[in-house]
Amino acid sequence: MLVCVACFGDRVAALLETATELRFYSQSSLEPVRGQGYAALPVAVQCGSVALPAPVQRLGMTGLIGLLEASGAAVLLCGGLTCCALEALRNSGVHVVPWIGGTPGKVAHAWWTDNIIAMKMPGCVGCGQARRWRKRGGRHNLKEKNTMNAGVIAVTSEGPGLENMVDPRFGRAAGFVVVDLASMAVSYVDNGGSQVMAQGAGIQAAENVARAGAGVVLSGFVGPKAFLALQSGGIRVVQNVEGMTVGQAVDKFRQGLLKAAKAPNAPAGGHKSKGQA
Numbered sequence: 001m002l003v004c005v006a007c008f009g010d011r012v013a014a015l016l017e018t019a020t021e022l023r024f025y026s027q028s029s030l031e032p033v034r035g036q037g038y039a040a041l042p043v044a045v046q047c048g049s050v051a052l053p054a055p056v057q058r059l060g061m062t063g064l065i066g067l068l069e070a071s072g073a074a075v076l077l078c079g080g081l082t083c084c085a086l087e088a089l090r091n092s093g094v095h096v097v098p099w100i101g102g103t104p105g106k107v108a109h110a111w112w113t114d115n116i117i118a119m120k121m122p123g124c125v126g127c128g129q130a131r132r133w134r135k136r137g138g139r140h141n142l143k144e145k146n147t148m149n150a151g152v153i154a155v156t157s158e159g160p161g162l163e164n165m166v167d168p169r170f171g172r173a174a175g176f177v178v179v180d181l182a183s184m185a186v187s188y189v190d191n192g193g194s195q196v197m198a199q200g201a202g203i204q205a206a207e208n209v210a211r212a213g214a215g216v217v218l219s220g221f222v223g224p225k226a227f228l229a230l231q232s233g234g235i236r237v238v239q240n241v242e243g244m245t246v247g248q249a250v251d252k253f254r255q256g257l258l259k260a261a262k263a264p265n266a267p268a269g270g271h272k273s274k275g276q277a
Helices: 058-072 082-092 104-112 128-136 202-210 224-232 246-254
Strands: 002-008 021-028 045-050 071-075 095-097 149-157 174-178 185-190 213-218 236-238
Touching: 002 058, 002 104, 021 058, 021 104, 045 058, 045 104, 058 071, 058 082, 071 104, 071 185, 082 095, 128 149, 149 246, 174 202, 174 213, 202 213, 202 224, 224 236
Parallel strands: 002 071, 071 095, 149 213, 213 236
Antiparallel strands: 002 021, 021 045, 149 174, 174 185
């Protein structure tokens, strides 16, 4: 059986639509162990790759499914994806394991060693189904849903505390103040890596939020790609939050004064007013 990993560069694409390469892995059951000859340890072996003529977003689900069918891949390991894309892939008979992060080799190895849960974003459920599906040995469409903790919110912030101002930028925010509404415990996620990216900052920031286990993000302006990445991960987006401290934004959310958005409020690749996303 072949496993396909959807990649962008040397990592799993944070959003399936941005993937530009498919890497295929098979399983080798023997690995040399120093001083003991060979032991039966599952190992992921890369047996091919396909550089896509265009990102999956332009290639379309039909084109992607055609490539997967031609390769004989039965499993697709990928980042976030829309419900429509997930349904189309499953209807074609491909077992999809979404919201995976990491390097392709490690991800494939995690699949073969029944440890794919270690490569999933916090808050995702249904990981145990992957093991049961593989042991059954067949193409089986499983109902799998990514759920994030709605009691934990992430606020784009100019600093690490509740007293700092909300950063109106999502993708290029300085960081995220993460608040557990039940205990009011506060932590901070630095977003500096996204700030220096020429492109894809919003998607990387969405991955940072997902890793923090947040179910809601409060920000000023969110672009369409970042919005889709957050939505794919089951994270609600509250926009137009600016001109106040993080603590004030959290209070407004707890009072029910801030509502989740249904669409992004910033253009692709840009802050609504400053040209930053």
